[in-house]
Amino acid sequence: MRGEFKEIVAFAPPASTTGAIGWLRQNLLSSPFNVLMTIFSAYLILKLVPPVLDWAVFSADFIGKDQSACTSGGACWVFIGARLDLFIYGFYPFDQYWRVNWMFALLAFTFVPQFFDAFPYKKLFGLIALIVVPVVAYVLLLGGSFGLQPVDTNKWGGLMLTLVLAYVGIVAALPIGVILALGRQSKMPVIRTICICFIELWRGVPLISVLFMASVMLPLFLPEGMNFNKLLRALIGIVMFQSAYMAEVVRGGLQAIPRGQSEAASALGLSYWKSMGLVVLPQALKLVIPGIVNTFIALFKDTTLVLIIGLLDILASVQSAIVDPAWRQVSTEGYVFAAFSFWVFCFGISRYSQALERKLHTGHKR
Amino acid sequence: MSDTATNPASNNGLAVEIKEMHKWYGDFHVLKDINLAVEQGERIVICGPSGSGKSTMIRCINRLEEHQQGQILVQGIELTDDVKKIDEIRREVGMCFQHFNLFPHLTVLENCTLAPIWVRKTPKALAEENAMKYLERVKIPEQAAKFPGQLSGGQQQRVAIARSLCMNPKIMLFDEPTSALDPEMIKEVLDVMVELAEDGMTMLCVTHEMGFAKRVANRVIFMDAGQIVEENEPNEFFNNPQNDRTKLFLSQILAH
Ligand SMILES: Nc1ncnc2c1ncn2[C@@H]1O[C@H](COP(=O)(O)OP(=O)(O)OP(=O)(O)O)[C@@H](O)[C@H]1O
Ligand SMILES: [Mg+2]
Numbered sequence: 001m002r003g004e005f006k007e008i009v010a011f012a013p014p015a016s017t018t019g020a021i022g023w024l025r026q027n028l029l030s031s032p033f034n035v036l037m038t039i040f041s042a043y044l045i046l047k048l049v050p051p052v053l054d055w056a057v058f059s060a061d062f063i064g065k066d067q068s069a070c071t072s073g074g075a076c077w078v079f080i081g082a083r084l085d086l087f088i089y090g091f092y093p094f095d096q097y098w099r100v101n102w103m104f105a106l107l108a109f110t111f112v113p114q115f116f117d118a119f120p121y122k123k124l125f126g127l128i129a130l131i132v133v134p135v136v137a138y139v140l141l142l143g144g145s146f147g148l149q150p151v152d153t154n155k156w157g158g159l160m161l162t163l164v165l166a167y168v169g170i171v172a173a174l175p176i177g178v179i180l181a182l183g184r185q186s187k188m189p190v191i192r193t194i195c196i197c198f199i200e201l202w203r204g205v206p207l208i209s210v211l212f213m214a215s216v217m218l219p220l221f222l223p224e225g226m227n228f229n230k231l232l233r234a235l236i237g238i239v240m241f242q243s244a245y246m247a248e249v250v251r252g253g254l255q256a257i258p259r260g261q262s263e264a265a266s267a268l269g270l271s272y273w274k275s276m277g278l279v280v281l282p283q284a285l286k287l288v289i290p291g292i293v294n295t296f297i298a299l300f301k302d303t304t305l306v307l308i309i310g311l312l313d314i315l316a317s318v319q320s321a322i323v324d325p326a327w328r329q330v331s332t333e334g335y336v337f338a339a340f341s342f343w344v345f346c347f348g349i350s351r352y353s354q355a356l357e358r359k360l361h362t363g364h365k366r
Numbered sequence: 367m368s369d370t371a372t373n374p375a376s377n378n379g380l381a382v383e384i385k386e387m388h389k390w391y392g393d394f395h396v397l398k399d400i401n402l403a404v405e406q407g408e409r410i411v412i413c414g415p416s417g418s419g420k421s422t423m424i425r426c427i428n429r430l431e432e433h434q435q436g437q438i439l440v441q442g443i444e445l446t447d448d449v450k451k452i453d454e455i456r457r458e459v460g461m462c463f464q465h466f467n468l469f470p471h472l473t474v475l476e477n478c479t480l481a482p483i484w485v486r487k488t489p490k491a492l493a494e495e496n497a498m499k500y501l502e503r504v505k506i507p508e509q510a511a512k513f514p515g516q517l518s519g520g521q522q523q524r525v526a527i528a529r530s531l532c533m534n535p536k537i538m539l540f541d542e543p544t545s546a547l548d549p550e551m552i553k554e555v556l557d558v559m560v561e562l563a564e565d566g567m568t569m570l571c572v573t574h575e576m577g578f579a580k581r582v583a584n585r586v587i588f589m590d591a592g593q594i595v596e597e598n599e600p601n602e603f604f605n606n607p608q609n610d611r612t613k614l615f616l617s618q619i620l621a622h
Contacts (some may be wrong), residue, residue: 263430264467264526268481268533269456278480285473360471 001314056336077331082336083321087337090157090312096149100160103137107163111253113191115352117359130171153231157312159341161231165238165303165313166345170296172239176286177246181254182276184247193212195247202244208305210237215309234306249291253284286360293353314338379442381406381537381568382427387436396422397433398592406536409569411579411600415615416588420572423589424539427570428459429559441536457485460530464542466522468514469574474525475510478532486533493532500528504558520551524558531562538562540571574619580604588612 005081028038059074059302062081072077080087089100110129141164144150156164183195202210214233257280265275285292307316318334321327382404389397397419404410412420425431426438429445429452438445440455469477477598478497482488488496501507504524506517514522523543540559544552556578563569563582573579579586579600587601588596588611596609607613 084462098556258465258467259468260463260465262465264461264463264469265426266430267456267459267461268529269453269485270481271453274484279469286471 016175019134053087063319075333076330077333079327079333086158086206086317086321088159090161090317092151093155093157096151099140103140106133106136115355134168134171153229156231158317159314161311162313165306166234166300168235169238169242169299171247173242173299176239176243178250178281180243181246181250184251186255199244199247202241205300207241208308210241211305211309230309231311234309234311238303242295245295246292249288249295250284252291253288254280257284289353289357296349300346301342314341380404381408385437385441387426387433387438389431389433394591400594402485402594404568404570406570407566409563409582410571410583410585410587411583412570412572412587412589413574418589419540419592420589424541424570424572426526427539428461442567457533458535459537459539460533460535461539462523462526462530462541462543464546466526468522468526470514473510474512474514476531477514477525482532497532500531504528518551519547520554523547523555527558537568540569540573544573544575550612576604576619588615
């Protein structure tokens with residue numbers, strides 16, 4: 001066994017394990033089942049991709065004003081272009097579009113920097129996005145002050161309405177959810193019971209029935225003159241519903257933090273709120289980022305349910321445009337557009353959360 | 367060290383005074399008739415078999431646990447439900463845990479400055495300067511920018527000690543500070559604790575490190591089944607134990 005020691009100079013691995021061929025062997029052809037799957041997938045790709053591409057791009061019509069431009073048999077994207085105003089602004093008055101555009105710009109201005117690690121004022125911009133933007137957007141969109149012409153919320157619609165619903169839902173549901181989760185763990189029985197009842201009540205009801213109740217039943221119980229706005233009612237319904245879910249997600253995180261953390265904080269003299277805010281919650285929330293983002297994405301998509309109470313979000317506005325007799329057979333294009341719009345935002349949220357997780361990962365838990 | 371053992375720093379009132387204290391977990395009578403007076407600057411080592419209530423007793427001193435009967439006074443302030451008093455006492459009492467309980471999402475320096483900044487309202491720069499002073503004292507200033515998870519157990523426990531010291535406590539509680547550590551790291555933590563003792567800190571220390579007890583303690587307390595069974599100055603305690611249970615316990619821990 002004990003031959004003379006000879007140093008080995010590093011040499012390259014066998015060719016069959018590297019390069020394109022090695023990759024193919026390892027990933028696509030490693031077993032008979034894998035080979036079968038590879039062939040099947042290749043078949044599917046060859047069968048499906050060309051016709052879809054052909055429909056969506058090569059024989060699609062992009063330029064024109066109305067149905068007459070759609071002659072080539074592919075997708076009629078002209079329809080989307082022609083009705084884009086409706087899809088984005090709903091029935092917001094045309095000469096006031098700039099207000100909505102400002103809101104979009106504000107959102108982009110505060111959110112896009114969050115994607116760049118090197119940007120130095122991320123926290124400040126984040127705070128602006130969470131606190132200032134909602135207030136400014138409220139004043140800007142609703143009007144009636146600062147010499148802005150009032151625009152009734154009945155006229156709000158399309159992407160703008162979807163964003164308003166989702167944004168308010170997200171910004172409000174997280175803090176309320178955190179409070180509920182803390183309340184559920186409170187030592188005070190009254191607070192704990194209230195929080196548990198609230199969470200279980202809202203979690204046990206489908207969102208669609210919450211919205212129905214908010215729009216149909218609530219007015220029955222309210223006194224005659226007190227008929228507050230449909231959008232506001234839908235918003236409250238969504239926020240209550242989602243904060244109950246958020247509370248459970250956050251509770252999962254809170255339970256994963258060892259008791260020693262809050263004990264150490266207490267022993268150092270930090271009060272309950274400081275110990276929660278500075279020690280426990282930062283760790284708990286970080287732990288449940290995937291769950292929080294999941295809830296956000298669900299919320300974003302659930303906003304489409306407001307169409308059943310007559311609010312015209314992006315999906316509802318697409319639907320209303322599809323039935324327009326001036327256009328024939330554009331439902332596929334309409335739904336693809338709506339789906340794509342949602343996908344862009346949800347994918348954005350998802351990517352952001354992954355970046356955030358990576359950044360917050362101090363990677364040395366014990 | 368023997369002179370300090372018989373001559374604790376002259377006091378203006380007791381540091382900790384526990385009178386006829388009882389505690390229950392549900393129906394389980396975990397602490398029974400605890401009486402203990404700790405003078406300023408005194409160093410007390412508490413030992414006893416597992417489950418005897420050592421942790422519970424010292425955790426009552428900064429109200430991590432509540433007692434149900436009797437009295438606890440810390441620096442002359444009685445512990446009651448009054449949150450203000452509890453806060454006041456916690457500012458005077460530092461604590462180190464068996465599992466360190468450092469905050470993993472903060473750097474070592476941030477761990478040390480968190481409480482001074484948020485509880486004592488110390489300006490950040492001053493708090494950091496102060497924290498570096500204590501990190502130097504526990505001999506790890508070079509780790510200030512790291513996260514706790516990047517340190518060894520012994521280093522983490524020293525950070526935990528520094529973190530407590532940053533609040534300028536008058537009393538330090540230790541709950542088995544070395545029992546989660548590998549043998550080679552125990553010494554570095556004990557060295558820091560010995561230094562602290564030599565500087566006159568009032569210390570209550572649950573530990574089975576008998577060498578440490580002999581070296582710095584003024585008194586050793588032996589607990590069993592929720593009661594203080596025996597207390598004596600270290601030499602007497604180890605060489606001439608009175609109670610049978612103490613003898614049994616000592617024979618067990620000195621045997622291996
Ligand atoms: N939260 C609790 N609820 C109920 N019983 C508890 C609780 N904490 C501790 N006990 C019990 O109280 C007794 C004393 O516990 P304590 O932790 O004070 O013991 P200890 O002397 O510190 O032991 P060890 O050396 O193992 O740390 C044990 O029997 C334990 O099971
Ligand atoms: Mg213990």
